[in-house]
Amino acid sequence: MNVITKTVSLPDGRTISIETGKVAKQADGSCMLRMGNTVLLATVCAAKDAVPGTDFMPLQVEYREQYAAAGRFPGGFTKREGKATDNEILTCRLVDRALRPLFPSDFHAEVYVNVILFSADGVDQPDALAGFAASCALACSDIPFECPISEVRVARINGEYVIDPTFEQMKNADMDIMVGASKENIMMVEGEMNEVSEQDLLGALKAAQEAIRPMCVLQEELMKELGTDVKREYCHEVNDEELREQLRKETYDKCYAIAEAGDHDKKAREEAFDKIKTDFAEAYAAAHTELTEDELEEKNALIDRYYHDVERDAMRRCILDEGKRLDGRTTEEIRPxxxxxxxxxxxxxxxxxxxxxxxxxxxxxxxxxxxxxxxxxxxxxxxxxxxxxxxxxxxxxxxxxxxxxxxxxxxxxxxxxxxxxxxxxxxxxxxxxxxxxxxxxxxxxxxxxxxxxxxxxxxxxxxxxxxxxxxxxxxxxxxxxxxxxxxxxxxxxxxxxxxxxxxxxxxxxxxxxxxxxxxxxxxxxxxxxxxxxxxxxxxxxxxxxxxxxxIAEPRAELKPQVPRIEAFDIPKEFIGAVIGPGGKIIQQIQEESGAVITIDEIDGKGKVQVSAPNKESITAAISKIKAIVAIPEVGEVYDGTIRSVMPYGCFVEIMPGKDGLLHISEIDWKRLETVEEAGLKEGDKITVKLMDIDQKTGKYKLSHRVLIPKPEGYVERERRPRPERRQRPERGERQNNREQRRFEHRSNNNDFHDPLAPREPKDFNDSLDHNND
The missing domain is CATH 3.30.230.70 (GHMP Kinase, N-terminal domain)
Incomplete structure (x- = not known):
C-alpha cells in the first residue's frame, strides 16, 4: 500500500487529516477524512465514455450517515438504513452545487461521488467536511476537474467568525453559513442568519475564503505526489464547426432582436426562439438532401446545442450593451x-x-x-x-x-x-x-x-x-x-x-x-x-x-376553525398526578372534556398544553387539571364525592386524589347512629368545608353540618373532657426505666447479689469455688 497522509490546520488549531491509498482502492479516487473522532470516506468513480447523445454533466452526489457512526440502531421495523433523509439530501446538494461547475463543459461521462460518515462523537459537524472529502477524492483520481475546492461552515459567535464550529458552539451563533470555494473564488453559499447586515455576510465569506485556501493547496500537493495532476484524455463531443458557424451567422441577429424586443410573455418568447431554430433546421435539411435520416438526426442534435449557445450570447450581449432584459425590464426593476x-x-x-x-x-x-x-x-x-x-x-x-x-x-x-x-x-x-x-x-x-x-x-x-x-x-x-x-x-x-x-x-x-x-x-x-x-x-x-x-400585521384573532390552545405551568411534582397510573387520569380528562392535553417537563416545570375546538372543552379540562394540582385550604368549601362509607363516617374526595374524613358527628346537627341514617351512600355528591389539616399526617377533617342552618333551641351535647394522657417517655428513656425496674426487683430478692461486690463464703467448699471462679 502506498498510503499518503496530509494534514491541514483550522484557525483555532484543530486539524483535519486526509489519508489515501489504504481503503477503497478500486475506486477512481478515494480518501479518508478525519477531524477529531469524526471520520468520513469519500469515493469517486467515472465511466470511461459518455452515453451517446448526452450533452450535459451527469453528476450524482450521495452523502449517507451510518447510525453505527454514533453507536445507534436505526429506527423502524427493518433496523437498517433506508432512503436518504432530508438532512442527507441537503448535504448532497451542497456538495453537488460546488463541484458541478468545475467539470469541463465537454465532459459528459457519468460521475458518482459517494461520501459516507463512519464515525462521529457528536462534537464536530460532519456535513461541513463532506465537500472537502469529495474534492480530495477527485484530486486522487484522473477524472478531469478544473481545480480543487473545499467547503467550510462559518458561524459568528459573540461577534467572532468561527470556522467549522462544534455542535455546542452553534448554540450561541447568530449566523450559520456553508461556503464552497476554490483557492481564489467563492463557488457556493447557503445558510441562515439572525437579521445580520450585508457587510456581516461579506465578512463571513472572506473568513471562509481564508480557511479554504490552505485546503486547496493541500490537494494540489496531493495530486502532484500521486501523479493525478495529469488527467485522463476523453472525447465526448463530435463537433461540426462549419455548421456551428453557419447557424450563428443565420440566427444570431434574429435572437438578438427577440431579446431586445422585451416580450413580457414567457410562452410567446419561447415560441419565437423555437421558431428561429426550427426554421434553420428545416432549411438545413432542405439544403442537404444527401444526408441520411440518421445523419440528419445527428445534425439536429448539434443544431440544438449550438443554438443554445447563440441564444445565450444574444441575451447576454443585449443586457451588457443595452441594459435591456428579455422581458424589457432594466437591471434593477422588479416584475409586477x-x-x-x-x-x-x-x-x-x-x-x-x-x-x-x-x-x-x-x-x-x-x-x-x-x-x-x-x-x-x-x-x-x-x-x-x-x-x-x-x-x-x-x-x-x-x-x-x-x-x-x-x-x-x-x-x-x-x-x-x-x-x-x-x-x-x-x-x-x-x-x-x-x-x-x-x-x-x-x-x-x-x-x-x-x-x-x-x-x-x-x-x-x-x-x-x-x-x-x-x-x-x-x-x-x-x-x-x-x-x-x-x-x-x-x-x-x-x-x-x-x-x-x-x-x-x-x-x-x-x-x-x-x-x-x-x-x-x-x-x-x-x-x-x-x-x-x-x-x-x-x-x-x-x-x-x-x-x-x-396585510399590515398578523390578524389579532385566530379564525373560528383553528383549534384553541391554552398553555400554563404546573409544579414538577404534580406531573405524575395529572397523568395518573398508565395515563389513566389524563385520558379520563380528555374523554370527559373533549380536549387534547400534552405535558412536558422543561426547565424544572410541567409545561401543559390544552387544545380543543371550543372554549368550553378547554375550560373543563383546565379546571380538572388545576383541581389536581391545587392545594386544599382550611376554611374553603368544596363539592365532594363520597368514595367510601364507614361506621364512624365517610371519606369524601374534595379534589382529584385528595380525600378527607367526614365524621358521623359532622354530617348533621342531630345525633346519628349510622351514616346511612343521613341517606348518604357511596358515589353521592356532598358539599363540605375543610375544617382542619393534621400537620403530622396531612389528613383532612371535613364538616357538612357547619354549612346547614343550626336548628332552633339546639344545645350542643356536653362532652366530658378526656383524661390527660400520660406523656410516653422517649425510647431511650423507656429502656432505662425498664432496667431500673429490673434492678429494683432483683434487689428485693434474697438471691440477688451485685456481681461486682465480693461475697462472704458460707463454708470451706464455697470458698474454694469462689477462688476458682
Missing part, C-alpha cells in the same frame, strides 16, 4: 406584483403571491404539540414545531408529465424558505405551524415567492410573527475577459439558466435571515458580491412594502 390573503375559506391561513409569471399559493395550518415532526437523524434527535413544504408540479411550467413525488429540488427550495421564516415565529407561540407552498406558475425565483407567500399566510392565520420577511433572487451577466458586468434583480428562469449567478437573499427590514448562491463563471470578486447584496436589499424592501400593503 399582486398579492391576496384568505383566497381559500377553510385553511387556517392562506395567500397567493404573484410576481410576474411566478405564482405561489400557500396555506398555513396550526396544530398542537402532537403534530410536531420528530427528527431522528444519526446526530440529531429532536422535534420541529415549524414545517414548510414546497411542491413544484409539472403544470406550473406547462409540462405534460406525471408528478412522481418529492425530488431533491423540492426539498432544497423548501428548506431555504424554512430557514428564511423560522426565526420570526416566537418561541412562546404554542402552536405547531405547517406551511405548504404550491407553485402554480414558475418563471424564476419560485423559492423566493414561497417566502413572500409564506409570510402572508402566516399573518393571515394570526401567527404573531416578529417581522415580515421578503425574498429576491439576483443574477449576474459577466463574460470572461471583460470588465463589464450586470447584476440583475428578480431574475427570470432564462436569466438563471443562461446567466452566471443565482444569488437568493431573504430578510426583514432589519437584516438578512437566509441566503443561497450558486455561480457558473470563473469566480466573483467581493466588489461584485457587495454590489449584488446592496441591490438585493433595495429589491427586498420594495417587495416587503407590497406584502405589508396587502
Amino acid at each position: 406584483i399582486w398579492c391576496e390573503v384568505s383566497p381559500l375559506p377553510m385553511p387556517h391561513g392562506s395567500s397567493i403571491f404573484t410576481r410576474g409569471e411566478t405564482q405561489s399559493l400557500t396555506t398555513c395550518t396550526l396544530g398542537t404539540k402532537l403534530d410536531e415532526k420528530m427528527v431522528d437523524d444519526v446526530l440529531n434527535k429532536s422535534y420541529q414545531r415549524f414545517l414548510l413544504h414546497y411542491n413544484f408540479p409539472p403544470f406550473c411550467t406547462g409540462e405534460a408529465k406525471a408528478q412522481r413525488g418529492v425530488g431533491r429540488r423540492e426539498i432544497g427550495h423548501g428548506h431555504l424558505a424554512w430557514r428564511a421564516l423560522k426565526g420570526q415565529i416566537p418561541e412562546e407561540f404554542p402552536y405547531t405551524v405547517r406551511l405548504v407552498s404550491q407553485i402554480l406558475e414558475s418563471n424564476g425565483s419560485s423559492s423566493m415567492a414561497t417566502v413572500c407567500a409564506g409570510t402572508l399566510a402566516l399573518m393571515d392565520a394570526g401567527v404573531p410573527m416578529k417581522k415580515p420577511v421578503s425574498g429576491i433572487a439576483m443574477g449576474l451577466i459577466k463574460n470572461p475577459g471583460e470588465d463589464k458586468y450586470a447584476v440583475l434583480s428578480d431574475i427570470l428562469g432564462d436569466e438563471d439558466h443562461l446567466g452566471d449567478m443565482d444569488f437568493k437573499t431573504t430578510g426583514t427590514k432589519d437584516g438578512l435571515t437566509a441566503t443561497q448562491m450558486d455561480i457558473k463563471c470563473d469566480g466573483l470578486s467581493f466588489e461584485i458580491l457587495e454590489k449584488a447584496l446592496m441591490q438585493a436589499k433595495r429589491g427586498r424592501e420594495y417587495i416587503l412594502g407590497k406584502l405589508t400593503d396587502t
